[in-house]
Amino acid sequence: MDAQGLKTLINYYCQEKYFHHVLLAASEGMKRYGNDPVFRFYHAYGTLMEGKTQEALREFEATKSKQDVSLCSLIALIYTHKLSLNPDREAILELDARVKEQRKEAGQKTLYHAGLFLWHIGRHDKAREYIDRMMKIPNDSNEGQVLKAWLDITRGKEPYVKKALRCFEERLQEGNDLFALLGKVQCLEMRQNYSGALETVNQIIVNFPSFLPAFVKKMKLQLALQDWDQTVETAQRLLLQDNQNVEALRMLALYYLCREGDIEKATTKLENLGNALYTMEPQNAQLFYKITVAFSRTCGRNQLILQKIQTLLERAFSLTPQQPDIATELGCQMIFQGRVKEAWKWYKTAMALHETSVSAVTGLIRCQLIEGLFKDADQQLEFFNEIQQSMGKSPELIYLHAILAMKKNKRQEEVINLLNDVLDTHFSHLEDLPLGVEYFEKLNPDFLLEVITEYLNFCPVQPASLGQPLSPLLRRCTSVLETIVRTVPGLLQAVFLIAKVKYLSGDIDAAYNNLQRCLEHSPSYADAHLLMAQVYLSQEKFKLCSQSLELCLSYNFNVREYPLYHLIKAQSQKKMGEIAEAIKTLHMAMNLPGMRRIGVSSKSKYRKTEVDTSHRLSVFLELVEVHRLNGEQHEAAKVLQDAIHEFSGTSEELRVTIANADLALAQGDTERALSMLRNVTAEQPYFTEAKEKMADIYLKHRKEKMLYITCYREIAERMPNPRSFLLLGDAYMNIQEPEEAIVAYEQALNQNPKDGTLASKIGKALVKTHNYSKAITYYEAALKTGQQNYLCYDLAELLLKLKWYDKAEKVLQHSLAHEPGNELSALMEDGTFSKFFLAKVYSK
Structure with missing residues (x-):
């Protein structure tokens, strides 16, 4: 060179x-x-x-x-x-x-080098002053213009970047200037023209093959273009030329961790990266510190990875013990490792170095919440509320407000609004960021998984039944989790939570597929085995459910301490008719530590306690149910009274109310059941469930159709979403009012025009009203918009009914020709097609 x-x-x-x-x-x-x-x-x-x-x-x-x-x-x-x-x-x-x-x-050269040095130490305005002075001296050199263009890039604003790009391109017309080429790459990158930047980098590699930073740039741009395969290939090529290249080793470690989820290889690469840092940048505290952040936020709190990171951070702190940011990050690492006392010490060290460090105080508040010191946390958060207005919103502080609001049993709506604010603020910081190290850091999957875990406390605990409105919270969770899994597909906790959200949304197949992915990657994943057992239970595959529970126990003997393990086992026993066994299993669960609220331990970790609350209540309610099925009404009532006492004033109180109404109904007291259900308001969770139960009582026990339909009308008025109108339409069909059902279904379809289920329901309702020509027109229009193929079958069935055999045959043959592997093939095998051809023979 x-x-x-x-x-x-x-x-x-x-x-x-x-x-x-x-x-x-x-x-x-x-x-x-x-x-x-x-x-x-x-x-x-x-x-x-x-x-x-x-x-x-x-x-x-x-x-x-x-x-x-x-x-x-x-x-x-x-x-x-x-x-x-x-x-x-x-x-x-x-x-x-x-x-x-x-x-x-x-002179010109002296001013140039002074300006260049000032740029390197971050004194950009002073650097510009020197370069302006230099450019007033007549000379043939263009280096001052190139440096001034770099200073324009540093300003970061689009007009300056555009101006800088123009300058670099003018300079490059005179020949290959490496510094100008790098500037051009930077400009194109800032303007999000990653393919243009990559083209320029390739130009550098061709003309300056020994300039290794060009390969680093290439690798980062390939990742910005979301091409992991090419990124890895470039990293490996770079390591052939420089086996201690810090950026290439970091990229490979991130690849194995984020993309592949291969902890063993990621740990090895992280170790290699640490060795390279000790060799190539032994005194660079900031680099030791900054290189750890992306790993700690994406590793799913894996202890092997966290140990490697801790070593690098301790090295950073030993090099610069006066740096509050490094002390704060060490506090964060201790939280990830569950070592709250050590975290507390590090946050206090950071505050001693910088009293008003927001991240250190945020960490300290987190420790206070974990340790149950809610009053102290409240005071700190109040103080920061005032400061936050001047420094802008912090998603972490809003999140801590949400946790505290939950601890103080604030209204669900208030907590959910805070959690929504957390996500909106968090994702606003990711706008226009390409995929890369900074994106991994700012996406911070670890933090997002914490937020999702809190959302799930307010979601239904049982899967949505067909036609039941999907909780908007589950939709929000799905959206966030899909973003995480797209970016960090190797993070199994995110894949598991998607499976859980899909299960609760009633999408059992999607839940099963995601769990399979988890268990293929990590066969000992106990929570995934438990959820798989629930999936099998919902499909009434009791043998497979038992196998999942046994596998879970074989990998982790501690699951016997989980109420959920006993709950699933009891539910499976109940469905197989083994009621006495189910009662025994649930009594074992009731005797587990932590099942009774004798005052919440200040040592308990808030995440775990909140999640366990719903499982604890489910055990109580399941025990009520099996006692009732066993004819032990007195025992059922006694357990329910215990539940009322145990969960009064908690976020789960309404589930007890609904269970109490179920018991009253089972005892024949419909008025008492209705009286309890009427108390559930639209602002509260389980409102839809309560209204559906009321409607069921009005129709089946009181034969009052008007009151039955009023319940569904109220759901649609209070929550005017596609699912609510779908429920209303189904309710009208149940009481033989297809005209009204069509109006409700059409309202749902207006909000969700690509839902084939709705199109099918409208078609069937039109047939019920004997409006055949309109039904045919409707099906044909729906099929043109690419609706699900089973509408072909609905249309063919109607055409058969009308004896339009040729037209029916064309519809079915067209469908089979276009999608030979679809669900129609199965329909043809069950005799429908035979019936169709038989009818055709008779017509001849």
Whole structure:
């Protein structure tokens, strides 16, 4: 590499803050081009940034007499003195006077190097001042214009970036300037033209094959284009040329962790990365710290990964023990490892270094909430409420407000609004960010999974039945989890939670597929086995349900302490008619530690306690049910009274109310059941469930059709979504009012025009009203919009009924020809097609 190439390499490493690399490149330059003082100057700068202040001062003293770097050496001496804990004020004043004096007489090169150095240390306005002064001196060199364009990029605003790009392109018309090419790449990247940037990087690789940062850029751009395969290939190619390349090793470690979910390989690569850091950047505390963040946020709190990260962070803190950010990050690591006491110590260390550090105080509040110190947390959050207005919203602080609101049993609506605000604020910080290290850090899947876990506390605990309105919270959870899984498909906790949300949404097949993916990847995943048992139970596959429970127990004997394990087992026994066994199983669950609320332990972790509350209640309610089925009404009533006492004032109280109404109904007391259900208002959870139960009582027990339909009308009025109108339509069909059903179904279809289920229901309702021609027109129009293919069968069945055999045959043959593998093939096998051809024979 020539002298200019080496100088560009140094500029690149200065901007990336790879200071040992600066030192190595400068040493190479001194070896090859000993007379060039620029390399000596940057050797001194690299030495300074590695913490060797006295040595750096001596080197700068030596370069201040060299013409081209005299001015930047004086500026560097001032900078070095100011970095000291006790700066030499006199020396600074004297050096400052000499800078002002030299600046007046400085030539073009001297001003250029002074401006360049000021840019590297972040004094952009001052750098611009020097470059403007330089450009007033007549000369043939374009390097001042190129540097000024880089300074324009640093401003970050689109008009300046556009102007800089124009400057780089003008310079490149005169020949391949490496510094200008890198600038062009940066501009295109900032304008999100990643393919254009990649093209320019390839140009650099062709013309400057030994310039390794071009491969780093290429790798990052391929990831921005979401091409993991090419990214990995470039990383491996880079390691063939430089087996200690920090960026390539980081990329491979992230690939195995985020994309593949291969903890073993990710751990090995992370270890290699740590070794490379110790070799290539041994004194770079900021790099040791910053390189850990993406891993800790995406590793699903895997202890192996967290241990490796902790080692790197401790190295960072030992290098700069005065850095509050590193202490805060160590606190965060302790939280991830469940070591709250140590986390507390680190957050206090950070606050001693920087009293108003928002991230340190946020961490401290988190510790207070985990330890049950709600009053202290409340006071801290109140204080930060005032500050937050000036510094902008923090998703972490809003989240802690939500947790505290839950702890104080605030209204569900208030907590959900806070959680919604958390997500809106969090995702606003991700706008326009390409896929890359910064995106992984800011997406922060670990934090999002915490938020989703809290949302699930307010979701129904049983899967939605067919036609039941889907909770908007489940839709929100699905949207967030799909974003995480698209970006970090290797994060199994996210895949598991998608399975859970799909299960609760009634999409059993999707839940099963996601669980299969979890268990293929991690056969010992106990929670996945438990959820798989629930999936099999919902499909009435009792043998497979039992097998899942046994597998779960074989991998993790502690599941016997989970109420959920006993609950699923009892539900399976109940469905198989083994009522006495189910009662025994549930009594075992009732005797587990933590099943009774004798005052919540201050040591309990809030996430676990909240999740367990719904499981605890489900055990109580299941025991009520099996006692009732066993004819033990008195026992059932007694357990229900225990549940009322145990869950009064909690978020689960309404489930007890609905169960109480079920028991009253089973005892024949419909009025008492209705009286309890009427108390559930539209603002509360389980409103739809309560209304559906009321409607069922009115229709089946009281034969009052008007009151039955009023319940569904109220659901649709209070929650005017497609599912509510679908329920209303179904209710009208149940009482033989197809005209009204069509109106309700059409309202649902207007909101969800691609729902084939709705189209089918409208068609059937039209047939019921004997409006055949309209039904045919309707089916044909729906099929043209690409609705589900089973509408073909509905249409063919109607045409058969009307004896339009040729037309029916065409509809079915057209469907089979276009989608031979679809569900119609199965329908043909069950005799429908035979019937169709038989009818055709008779017609002849």
